[in-house]
Amino acid sequence: MQIFTRRRTAVSAVAAGFAALSFTVAACSSGSSAPAASGGTAGSGSSASQQAGTAGLTVPTANLPVLQSVGKGEGQLNLIAWEGYLDPSWVKPFEQQTGCTINAKYAGSSDEMVSLMKNGGGGQYDMVSSSGDADLRILYAGDAHPVNMSLIPAAKDFFPAFQAPSFNTVNGVHYGVSLQWGPNVLMYNTKDFTTAPTTWSVLYNSKYKGQITVPDNPIQIADAALYLEKTKASLGITDPYELTQPQFQAAVALLAGQKPLIKKYWALASEEISDFQNGNVIVGAGWPYQVSTLKAAKFPIGSTVPAEGATGWADTWMLAAKAPHPNCAYMWMQYISTPQVQAKQAVTYGETPDNAKACPYMDKLQAGSCAEYHANAPASYLASISLWKTPLATCDNGQTNCVPYADWVTAWNTQVK
Amino acid sequence: MTSTAGTRPKEQGHNQVIRNGWLLRLSTALWRRPWARASLLLTPPLAWFLLVYVASLVVLLVTAFWTVNPFTSNIEQTWTLSNFQAIFTTPAYLSDIAQTVGMAAAVTVTDAVIAFPFAYFMARVAAPRTRTALFVAILLPLWASYLAKVYSWVLIFTNHGFLDWVVGGLGLGHPQLIYTNVAVYAVFCYLWLPFMIIPVYAALERVPSSLIEASQDLGGRTWRTTRSVLLPLVLPGIVAGSIFTFSLTLGDYITPLLIGGTSANFIGNIIYTNIGIANNVPFAAAMAVVPIVIMGIYLTIARALGAFEAL
Numbered sequence: 001m002q003i004f005t006r007r008r009t010a011v012s013a014v015a016a017g018f019a020a021l022s023f024t025v026a027a028c029s030s031g032s033s034a035p036a037a038s039g040g041t042a043g044s045g046s047s048a049s050q051q052a053g054t055a056g057l058t059v060p061t062a063n064l065p066v067l068q069s070v071g072k073g074e075g076q077l078n079l080i081a082w083e084g085y086l087d088p089s090w091v092k093p094f095e096q097q098t099g100c101t102i103n104a105k106y107a108g109s110s111d112e113m114v115s116l117m118k119n120g121g122g123g124q125y126d127m128v129s130s131s132g133d134a135d136l137r138i139l140y141a142g143d144a145h146p147v148n149m150s151l152i153p154a155a156k157d158f159f160p161a162f163q164a165p166s167f168n169t170v171n172g173v174h175y176g177v178s179l180q181w182g183p184n185v186l187m188y189n190t191k192d193f194t195t196a197p198t199t200w201s202v203l204y205n206s207k208y209k210g211q212i213t214v215p216d217n218p219i220q221i222a223d224a225a226l227y228l229e230k231t232k233a234s235l236g237i238t239d240p241y242e243l244t245q246p247q248f249q250a251a252v253a254l255l256a257g258q259k260p261l262i263k264k265y266w267a268l269a270s271e272e273i274s275d276f277q278n279g280n281v282i283v284g285a286g287w288p289y290q291v292s293t294l295k296a297a298k299f300p301i302g303s304t305v306p307a308e309g310a311t312g313w314a315d316t317w318m319l320a321a322k323a324p325h326p327n328c329a330y331m332w333m334q335y336i337s338t339p340q341v342q343a344k345q346a347v348t349y350g351e352t353p354d355n356a357k358a359c360p361y362m363d364k365l366q367a368g369s370c371a372e373y374h375a376n377a378p379a380s381y382l383a384s385i386s387l388w389k390t391p392l393a394t395c396d397n398g399q400t401n402c403v404p405y406a407d408w409v410t411a412w413n414t415q416v417k
Numbered sequence: 418m419t420s421t422a423g424t425r426p427k428e429q430g431h432n433q434v435i436r437n438g439w440l441l442r443l444s445t446a447l448w449r450r451p452w453a454r455a456s457l458l459l460t461p462p463l464a465w466f467l468l469v470y471v472a473s474l475v476v477l478l479v480t481a482f483w484t485v486n487p488f489t490s491n492i493e494q495t496w497t498l499s500n501f502q503a504i505f506t507t508p509a510y511l512s513d514i515a516q517t518v519g520m521a522a523a524v525t526v527t528d529a530v531i532a533f534p535f536a537y538f539m540a541r542v543a544a545p546r547t548r549t550a551l552f553v554a555i556l557l558p559l560w561a562s563y564l565a566k567v568y569s570w571v572l573i574f575t576n577h578g579f580l581d582w583v584v585g586g587l588g589l590g591h592p593q594l595i596y597t598n599v600a601v602y603a604v605f606c607y608l609w610l611p612f613m614i615i616p617v618y619a620a621l622e623r624v625p626s627s628l629i630e631a632s633q634d635l636g637g638r639t640w641r642t643t644r645s646v647l648l649p650l651v652l653p654g655i656v657a658g659s660i661f662t663f664s665l666t667l668g669d670y671i672t673p674l675l676i677g678g679t680s681a682n683f684i685g686n687i688i689y690t691n692i693g694i695a696n697n698v699p700f701a702a703a704m705a706v707v708p709i710v711i712m713g714i715y716l717t718i719a720r721a722l723g724a725f726e727a728l
Contacts, residue, residue: 057488114490115696126489141489170694212591248712262679264596279576280595412691417682 027171052308059170060142067330069150073100073326077332080116080128082315084289090344091390094335102327108267108285109217110134110388111409117264123322128185128331131313132167133219133388134240136195137167137405138318145319151330152177154337154355161382162354167389168316176318177333180342182288182351182373183310183385184215184223187272189282190300199306200227202283204254209211209261213272213284216265218405218412219388222311223285224251224258226386230308240386242395248403248411255416266417269293278303288350305384312385346373490696500703510687514707516685521666523661524605528613531606532658533651536618541626555611563608563618567675570604571595574676592615596678604672609665612659620654621647656719663715667708684708 009358013242026066055411079086095101106123107113113130114137130138138144145279149155155163162178169175186195200223203212213219228250237247237261266272272290273280275300288304294301317336323329335341342363347369353362359370374381395402447454451619482496504510539551573579574595585591594600624647632642644701677683685706691701719725 001630111696117488119694141491259679264678267674278578392488403489413687414507417509417679 002238007270015032019223019416024034036298047296048131057140059139059144059173059175061139061145062171062173064321064364066146067151067326070151070330070334073098073328075099075328075335076101076103077127077325078103078105078125079332080107080109080113080125080130082129082289084293085129085315085345085350086343087348089348090336090341094332097335098324098328098331100331101331105270108269109215110219113218114138114141117141117318117320118321123320123324124321126323126325127176127317127319127332128316129317131315131388132165133313133390133405135167135175135316136390139170139175145176145321145323145334147176147319149174149177149329150335152333154339157339157357157415159353159356160338161379161380162314165314165316167314167387168318176316177337178354179315179317179336180346180349180351180353181312181314181382181385181387182349183305183312184285185283185288185291185310186306187276187286187291187301187303189276190302192301196302196304197283197306198258198304200308201231201287204258204261206261208283210263211282212258212261212266213266213286215285216267216406216417219311221248221251221255221301221390221408221412221416222386222388224254226311227308228254239396241389241391242402243391244401245403248407252411252415259416292348292350309384309386312387314387338408346375372388477702478697478707481706483699485697485699492698500700501706502701503701504707506669509682510704513682514684515685516598516680517667517685517708518711520602521606521663522684523602524609525613525662525668527602527606528610528662529617529655529659531610531614533655534616536621537647539614540618540621555614557689559611563671564610567604567672570600570607571675574600596681598680599675601673601677601681604676605666605669609662609674612661612665613655616654616658617651618654620651620657624650652722653725656722659721660716664708664712667711 013051047182079102081104083106091102105116107116107128110133111129113128113134116143117125117128117130128138135144149349158178162181164172164174165178168178186197186200186202188202188233191198202208203214204227213289214223221243222240225237225243225247228247229236229237229240232250235247235250237243240251243251246269264275266275266286269287269290272281272284273293274287276284276290276294277297288303291303293303298392317333319326319329319333336345337355339353339357340361342355342358343365345351346353346358347365350373352373352375359375362370362373362375370376391405391408393402393404394400447457480492481500482498483492483494485492486498504514535551535602539548543551569579575581576593576595578595580594581591594603628646628650629642632646637645668685670683671688673681673683673686674689684704688701688704691697691704
């Protein structure tokens, strides 16, 4: 019996030893790398009342001195970007011209961009191509740096709406250079939809149960609100980003009812592309980037801005507060604002350039693309798109009964998903 | 080379004498004082353990009581229980936690059921060559990239994928398993199986054949011998394996992210979205306390079952 007990001890010791070893292995492997997903925070709803719009807020970095002249490049440029925004066709020429090597970090959502800028301490990255819903959060957090627009001559040719837009310019101080804008479109497999859908209602239709995909992003609540604005007038929604509590709850309820129909909340554009290709989904909400990528792969994909209009984005290359390579960053801002590069990005990605002189260059790259992406008539087109902005507790009419963004995130994670 | 060759042995010898004298004195001093020897040996690993493991856990626990500004996402160092309150009063989080524990339990039970006969065959039936081959087969996946393994399961489960091709080819319909929790469960069972097989194998190998023969001599049939002799002796191995299948499932977020669908909300995913995406580190820290507490309860139960008696 004595021998036996000792044996059992050995068994356990071996088992425990291996277990400890295997734990290390597993810890290493799961720590390797993971694709970015969207989603967001939660549990901060209780402190949401602290956020009373931007009225009492100041930008901590507003008085930092701006660069007066662009010096010699530092050889490197660290950029956080949307997928498709750093295409070799315009990154390569820039690197050759300036000697600034671009190190790209791709983010899948606005929340992730805010998070990356903060965790980089504003000193790890130089710039971020964030959208209007993230810009104010980044600059009020003190993670953005004022920009001297006189060093970026091409920005003078921007359409008036993007000269000093409120989402990246506060009290006349610019924190980045406007880039491009575009709609979130309804995508569909043309083999399954022989007649093109003209309304967002297909995404709420149980006929397509298990074949729908939408972004994993709290700002999706605005898409539901936009749909309700046009289909349920009794709610009185006027701006999908400024929702009172009942309007907000109606939008959240619509999305909660949509969840059983969803196959996958996509986090990365590449996920949505492969899901369409594999036939996992046949209809969904996405960006023109996915459409142009699928078209390039000869996939039968169609896209439309439905009758209800669409949400959209207006992106800015924001300068980080402690950008380690400011000269290269200014060279990038100068380069990316020129009509030729604006046209290249607009045609490749499928969006609308901010530079009014880009139109002829677009047509040169792809005949008819200027009209296709409405680069010649943005004022009228712009009206049909509700551009992303950070939902604030203070509505535009000065009342403080709007639902702030923190509650959007909480609702997305606990009521929708 | 030749010019220095003559002087070198002399120098070396000189150094050796000094070093030997120095070392000798040190080793004598250490031999005389066992406590000094012990503290000298233990200080580096202990300092590492305290700094890296314990300190980071303490920081994590402290952070859980802070909060973030919802607008700028800056951390505000004011003490509050609101994170824990949010976890325990939000039905969605409670059901996510329950779903995670259920998944971990299901994966653990499945792996134990698969591992036992497999390990038995390896330990007591297979010839040495077969045993080596089986060992390699079990360990080989551990050398491959986690992501490559998970993505290969995406290819198996996806529409028109391998599974669809086989089952459809047999005329048994078209299983749509991609982006479901069933798929997540299958992949977890596959991923953590080696962590169960090896400890169970180690436990089975140490059971003396004489005990099984004795049981048979006393009239115990296969089932009775397994239940009354084998299982109690192998239980520590099963529990050791279960600790890992359970805790690894409890913390994983990549598989649910890639294989899971709309209801793949597990504890790891909540933590991941709060840190990587939303930068709400305090809430993530509070959420991270949940699996720590669950594992604490799990280990207590395992101990009560006598799993650590022999340790």
